[in-house]
Amino acid sequence: MTEDGKFKVLVLSDHALSTSGVGTQTRHLIEGLLEKGCWSFRQFGAALKHKDYRTVVVNNDFIIKPIDGFGNPDLLRVTLATEKPDILFIFSDLTSLYVSIKNIDEIIIKIINFFFV
Secondary structure (H helix, E strand, O other), X not given: OOOOOOEEEEEEEEXXXXXXHHHHHHHHHHHHHHOOOOEEEEEEEXXXXXXXXXXXXXXXXXXXXXXXXXXXXXXXXXXXXXXXXXXXXXXXXXXXXXXXXXXXXXXXXXXXXXXXX
């Protein structure tokens, strides 16, 4: 949880500000949950290639880090250790996302709630 008592969610999906179907649905989902006032999101915004790799702070509870593809297990391990999210939320219509993270150690799955859509 964040310092202000909100559930922290690490999101792996298409970049929420992109025009892809998954990106658009991710944005709608996050914006709807933010209205509840008890959620905070950190997203790895996936794409084949970004024009700009700067972190996007939509607001204090919605921060997006653009990444190529869906990242890698090392990036995920470090982020889980530093951000300490309550939930890892994976949202994709591509099996390549699952394939890219399926080699993550069982330890990671044991330390965090894992939700794949």
